[in-house]
Amino acid sequence: MANMQCIKGFEQFSKALEQFPQNVARNVMRTALRQGAELLHETCKRMAPELEKEDKRSKGHAVPGRLKDSIYHKLITELSNEWMQTYYVGVRRGQKSEQVKVKGGKVLNLNAYYWTWVEFGHYYVPPRTSQQKEFYSEKRFNAAARMTGMAVWIPPRHFMRDAWTLSKDAVMDVTIRYMEERIPREAKKLGLNWKPS
Template sequence: MMRFDTSSLIEAVKQTAEQVVKSIDEPTLRTVGFAGADLFRDQAKQIALYNMKTGMLFDSIIVKRLDEESDGGQVQVYLVTVRNGNASRDGAYYWRWVEKGHKFVPKNTNVSARTGRTIGWAAHRRAAELEYGNARVRAYPFMRPAYETRKRDAVDLMTRTLAQQLARNST
């Protein structure tokens, strides 16, 4: 019969785990988290290219660190989103309509003498009267497919980045 004392092995594993936890600091976690989020952002931009008209949506897809949910060296939270803006400021305020589709508002042929706009309230009322979106603009999703296609790759990339950061911190 052979006996094996595992107490020294358990102690070595505990010490190694403590060293790993100590070497993971806030800059390391930020680098690892951003690597995964960056991969999702690039995939969403790639999908958005298929339906690009002006390039505003492509340019507005960003990675944002959520300071209120990140707590230093323990948790880092990143959000891949679209810079909203509005009609007068840079940003793709319409991105949810592209992602999920929307009701079609036909172009009004009457030009307003006061505003110079061609789509007026009458066109919006006609669109609202359409029951449950009989005339809908097709959805062109880009965020959800980006997440679904790249989630395993993001985990792999984050694992590799963490290993590289740990190797860099230990030397």
């Protein structure tokens, strides 16, 4: 017949084990991924091309540094839970008129609606003359300009793709290093003895 033994503290141990994944997700994974996202964000900003001088014809739409200012990182709470955390690093885009802010007395639009043109390349079509406006809609004129060779292909200047390629290993290192440091501390807070292999 086997000896029955009473395990003391099992209830507390069980509660600590239940709480551990939530604490790791909230306190460790989220912060680790934020550090990785911040590193990628800074690399994207550093690699983004900057307009040399303001174009007078653009009426305030093309402002030096707007592309860099439009890059952001954000926690996506809808896609995050105790097993997975999701951060997004991207470029704020939208309509030309959205998200206006005043900076140094100038009204700036924070959206870089044109960032895909920079990242992937685009055709430049010269503006229509008044006579061409009578006969062509803008869409038809653009199509005709491409077919006739009036449109000029502007090659891409990859900055998001290159930033990821350049910094993905560093992002992973920062994230893993932080998790290796913090998970044992989180276990210790709950009274669990954590010894990484």
